[in-house]
Structures are given as structure tokens and as C-alpha cells.
Amino acid sequence: MKDSDIRHRFKPDNGFLKIAAIMTMGWTFPGTxxxxxxxxxxxxxxxxxxxxxxxxxxxxxxKIAGLQEGYIVKQLRDFRSGARTSEVMSPVAAALKPEDIAPLAAYYSSRKMKPGEAVDREAAGFGKMVYLDGNEESGVPACIGCHQAQGVGYLIYPRIGGQHAPYVAHQMKDFASGDRSNDFGRFMRAIARRMTEEEIQSVAEYLVGLDER
Amino acid sequence: MNRFLNPLIVVALWPSVALAQTPVWNQVGEQAKNALQIKGDAARGAAAFVPCQGCHRKDASGRTSGAYPRLSGQHATVLIKQISDFQSGRRINQKMEPFIGEHVLNAFEIADIASYLQGLPISATNGKGPGSGVSRGNELYKKDCVECHGSWGEGNAEKFYPMVAAQHYRYLLRQAQLIRDGDRRNSNPDMVKAIKPYRDSDLEAVADYMSQLAPPDKK
Structure with missing residues (x-):
């Protein structure tokens, strides 16, 4: 494939220019x-x-480094099909070619997700309890069941250890409202609806500093 | 002609329709019937069990609080029947409902999970009752429970009687109350009848006794 082809695929149409403009970092089209x-x-x-x-x-x-390969493939496909929507990501995924998806997934899956550091340690402490035990009263399962110790994930259940808190919290709210609905077995929608705002924020805060041991 | 025939059909089918509406407690639904005929694969079951771990724990030991039962070591037939009953609505548990529907588990996965769980070791560090009810519980158990649930609380796989030994106290107590009060719709009517006269303190005593029973030897 020629470089001009790749430029063409990501050329600023379909509202892509608008999205490029709102991105704070900005990027230029490949000219090399x-x-x-x-x-x-x-x-x-x-x-x-x-x-x-x-x-x-x-x-x-x-962060997409270290996510499960199959998870990345599924998300990119879902963005392309409309099963998952995002103002920013949907047009980018649409510009990909189907054959780009597997190598991209393999590449990012092989990178390491670098954890951050929890700012609110008290919230992170409460979040850890929810992560390990869930909430028996409201029927929130422990996150560790699917996402495993240290949030490393397992097959279709993505790595969440080390992820950004605002992103996690946002996804949980989208699951709760149904704005995001591409979860396996409707599990995350059911779980997010049972979680309180405090539980969501606290788990998200706990995940920030979670690292593979 | 149809006009005359229809009432006849209704009359002719009446007994079977009535039967279908009031299934006997251990009459298994389609899903369970299929699952019971499939030879479950424990390795596949381990993978299918992953979403269950959030509540039932990685080793399927449940919660000592009794909020979620221990599943490890339970008879595969019992597990298949209960999962199928949850799917058909014959047994209702709102907490579990989103995670066990037919959109999540098919007959193969049910058979696999049941096979996996049946082979897991049973933890003896279950949630136990206060101990004060053991002797009274022993008496009641010998009188009303032993015939089906066995001398060691081992249950009976063929007859869908669950193993009750070393189960969490609070879980045993809650289920016994639901069964006595007619709120667990897939209960064996013989059991409902047997514990109908039980007071709460009787249920506590017998649950206490069963929770203290050591895990039965696995065949």
C-alpha cells in the first residue's frame, strides 16, 4: 500500500476534521x-x-496497551458496525480497513499498560473492597471474578488494571444508561446499574494504580 | 365443523394442559433435560464459570456470609436442575437473574459448568451456625431430613437431592425459610410438608447442624 492511500483513508471527511480539530494533541497526516x-x-x-x-x-x-487481543478486535469491529459508538472513535474505526484490525490488535495487545497513581487513596481503598468482594446487599459481583487479580483481564474480559479513572467511570455510566451496549451477556449493563456513584468512582480510582505483579 | 371440533380438542387436551401448568418439583425442563444427557467437559466448564466467580468465588466456595452458596462438590444433576429452574423462572433469584439467562448459558455450558463444579474440592471453612442448635438440629435432621439428604448430608445425585453438609449456615437458613413459606417454587412438596410446622428456631437449629457437618467423602 502506498503512503498516499493511507492518507486518503484518514482524510478529513465524515466529520473527521471536526474531531481532529477538537483533539488537544492534534496530529498531522503522515507525510513520510x-x-x-x-x-x-x-x-x-x-x-x-x-x-x-x-x-x-x-x-x-x-489506555489500550496490554488489552486482550480479542477484546481490541471486538471493539474495533463494534465501532465499525455501530454496535459501540463514540464521536471520536467511530469515524476513525470506519476509516480502517478490515485487514488492519488484527495487526493493530496484536500490536497494542503486546504493549504494556503502564499504571498511574491513585490520587484519592481513601476512595481507592473502598474501591478495592468493591473490586474484591462486590456488594452482597445490592448484588454487585466482585470485579475480580471476570477481570482477575490485579485487573489483568481474561479472554473476553478486558484488562482494567492501570486504566484511567475518568474513562472507566464514563464507561460504567454508559453501561448503566445503555449508551454502551456491546458487553457480553449484558453483564456490565446489569452490574453498572446496581453500582452507586460512589462505588463506580471508587473502583475507578482503585484501578488507576493497579499493576501486574 | 371447526366450531364443533375446537371445544372437543380443548376437552381432550385438558389433562395434559393442566399438568403442564403444575409441573412436579423435579420434572426437568427442556434445557435441563438436554444438559443432563450431555457429558460435561470440566475444562470448558472452568472457562464458562468465570462470570460466576464474582459472587461464588474462584474456588466456588461461595461466601461465608451465606449471601451466595458454595457450589464446589455439589452434584452435577442438582446444579443442572437448579440452573434450569432459574432459567425457566421456576426458581427466582433477582440478583443472579442477569447472569444465568438462556442468552448466557446453553445446555452444553450448563453441563460443562456442572461437571467442573462437581469435581472441585469442598472447603470445610464454610460459614457455620452458632453451634447452640446442633443437638436439637441433629434430632430434627434424623426425623425429617436424613431420608433424602443422607446420614452425612451428602444428598442424592440421582434424585436431585442436594448435598447440604458444610454449606453456609445463612444460605441454608434462608432457603429453608423460603421452602417452608412456599416461596421457592421448585421445592419438593414432601419437604415443604415436612418442615411446614417448623418454627424459625427449628430451622435455625437444623441449618446449624447441617453447616457443622464435615464435607462428605467424594465418591
């Missing part, structure tokens, strides 16, 4: 002769929001 493969797309397109190596700096954009 780099090969138009997953690494080029990662280094020229994804990097703008998801940062170098898939560890985004802006906490409303998710």
Missing part, C-alpha cells in the same frame, strides 16, 4: 514514506489520542 501497515497507523493515527505505545496521556481517552 513509512510502510502503510499497522505500525504506521499506530504511529500516525492512534497515537494522537492513545499515546505512544497505547498509553494515553489524556485520562478521558483509554
Amino acid at each position: 514514506s513509512a510502510a502503510a501497515d499497522a505500525h504506521t497507523i499506530a504511529a500516525t493515527v492512534c497515537i494522537a489520542c492513545h499515546g505512544d505505545d497505547g498509553n494515553s496521556v489524556i485520562p478521558t481517552f483509554p
